[in-house]
Amino acid sequence: MSPIEKTPAAQLALAQESTAAESSPEVKAPRGARRKRDTRVRLLGAALHLMAHRGVGGVTINEITEQADVGFGSFYNHFESKDAIHATLIEEVIGHYAVALDKLGDQLSDPAEKISASARYTMLRGHDDPTWGRFVFQTSFSRDSMSDGLGRYLLQDIGHGVSAGRFAVDDLPSVYIAVGSTILGGLAAMSDQAELNHEPDFFGDAQTLSKRIAAILLTILGLPKDEAQELANRPLPQIELPANPFAQPS
Amino acid sequence: MSPIEKTPAAQLALAQESTAAESSPEVKAPRGARRKRDTRVRLLGAALHLMAHRGVGGVTINEITEQADVGFGSFYNHFESKDAIHATLIEEVIGHYAVALDKLGDQLSDPAEKISASARYTMLRGHDDPTWGRFVFQTSFSRDSMSDGLGRYLLQDIGHGVSAGRFAVDDLPSVYIAVGSTILGGLAAMSDQAELNHEPDFFGDAQTLSKRIAAILLTILGLPKDEAQELANRPLPQIELPANPFAQPS
Known part of the structure; x- marks a missing residue:
């Protein structure tokens, strides 16, 4: 039985590694740009988790920034609205x-x-x-x-x-x-x-x-x-x- | 074409009337009991509407009492928790x-x-x-x-x-x-x-x-x-x- 017959998890892990490899040049990006990108990814991750469980209507921007552990205002440096982050997801x-x-x-x-x-x-x-x-x-x-x-x-x-x-x-x-x-x-x-x-x-x-x-x-x-x-x-x-x-x- | 072929709405209206007729004796119930029953129905109606659109996880008790236009505390005269009102619905x-x-x-x-x-x-x-x-x-x-x-x-x-x-x-x-x-x-x-x-x-x-x-x-x-x-x-x-x-x- 090939690994994929059992579960795609192994493949996903592989894909994850290659994503990490591809993005490694960005580690050399200026500190501010890196932090900005990190904040964006955290906001998206928090929104994904919350919206997955409650739908877009059941989530507030405040909950997203709290779960992402970033300031409320910084949300708007990345997304115009809750619908905008949902559309990006x-x-x-x-x-x-x-x-x-x-x-x-x-x-x-x-x-x-x-x-x-x-x-x-x-x-x-x-x-x-x-x-x-x-x-x-x-x-x-x-x-x-x-x-x-x-x-x-x-x-x-x-x-x-x-x-x-x-x-x-x-x-x-x-x-x-x-x-x-x-x-x-x-x-x-x-x-x-x-x-x-x-x-x-x-x-x-x-x-x-x-x-x-x-x-x-x-x-x-x-x-x-x-x-x-x-x-x-x-x-x-x-x-x-x-x-x-x-x-x-x- | 019978009415039901077009839409069950007419039947639903009929059923609604008969429900009203069945519950009419309660109109003669004491004022307090009537008010209590009315509050319960309003809470259920508000919860139904909110949970229908956002799921149970996307709704707070505060939103339910606000939409029902009753005091926050009176929720607990009727239901133990959000899950309890959801189970009742x-x-x-x-x-x-x-x-x-x-x-x-x-x-x-x-x-x-x-x-x-x-x-x-x-x-x-x-x-x-x-x-x-x-x-x-x-x-x-x-x-x-x-x-x-x-x-x-x-x-x-x-x-x-x-x-x-x-x-x-x-x-x-x-x-x-x-x-x-x-x-x-x-x-x-x-x-x-x-x-x-x-x-x-x-x-x-x-x-x-x-x-x-x-x-x-x-x-x-x-x-x-x-x-x-x-x-x-x-x-x-x-x-x-x-x-x-x-x-x-x-």
Whole structure:
């Protein structure tokens, strides 16, 4: 069993190291610039954590600066508003992740296998990094997520499969809701499992659950059950997932 | 077209009247008792509204009493804590609704038609009363919802269909996640549509969307596509849905 079969954690650690290596020249940046960058990362990390658990509406700027341990006023040196820091998080956390998932497209020519692998990666990542999982979950059940979030990538992927004659979809909006919601429901179950230490439980372990959910997604997209199950159980291709740059030591 | 085909709003209004009639003897209760009951309802209404939009973690007791326009201290005459008022809301809002949906069981002998009708009622109700829809959505993606929320009714309904040989389910936990998440995703889309006045949009109108989503649910439960579509398009039986007793004039 390759490491990725067990968990993407090893890969994430690798990605984290390479991020650190890339950013090392900045250590030589002037002290003020370094401190400013550090404050920004702390604000983003605090906002990510708070918004992941309470949604953007349940968080105040004061709570963000308190959790980040910086002065209230310095928030405005970096962001115009709470919505602005939220938009930055969506762009950086979700945008980078979606681009990484696009790398799957280089390795997988079958749109069905690509959607299955993307969904499995997303759910497993929620298990490895529950704060990330909750943030994605929180931001994805909105219409904005179809233009700014992961939704647009999902719509695109479903569209490619339909054009290629791989998916039998006669009602795109409903299939989009069903596939997207099921991925997010799986993500919520796995983030919850990891965070609350529920494992093993009714849902089974994260690895098999992510495969079983992927099989259902493929049947929603019109694949026969047997083929869906076979596809959902294939080994995941190796891709470098970007680390969560705002992870806080918990 | 019967009124229910268009919207359950008329039924809800009826139910609201009968609730008012049932509670009219209390109008004769002593002034203090009446005032106490009124305060409790205002606290519940305020908490429902706030928690629907921000989740339980994003709301403080102070915000609840401010929105209810009652003194901070009087909160504790009614509820021990924020979690206690949240538990009461779940019990009253979701519990009453689930019992009402059980009335469908009296009229529908086919487990497939029952799940389809329950899901359609739930989604349409979210469209008629977006605060209710958002509250149900907020509380349902948690493991607690399998014991305290609508999840337990869904699990039960799927179980009945499996026992009756109506559903071909070989993986109950994944099917539960997929069916439950898809209903909630539809509910979120419709609450959002109603609240933000998006209609008509990519998803189409609430009436047809709820049917199209129900058809997908039935295929996840193992029904053939054609049969699922036929079932999901049947007229909804007339049931009396309980009104939301904590609705606030907006």
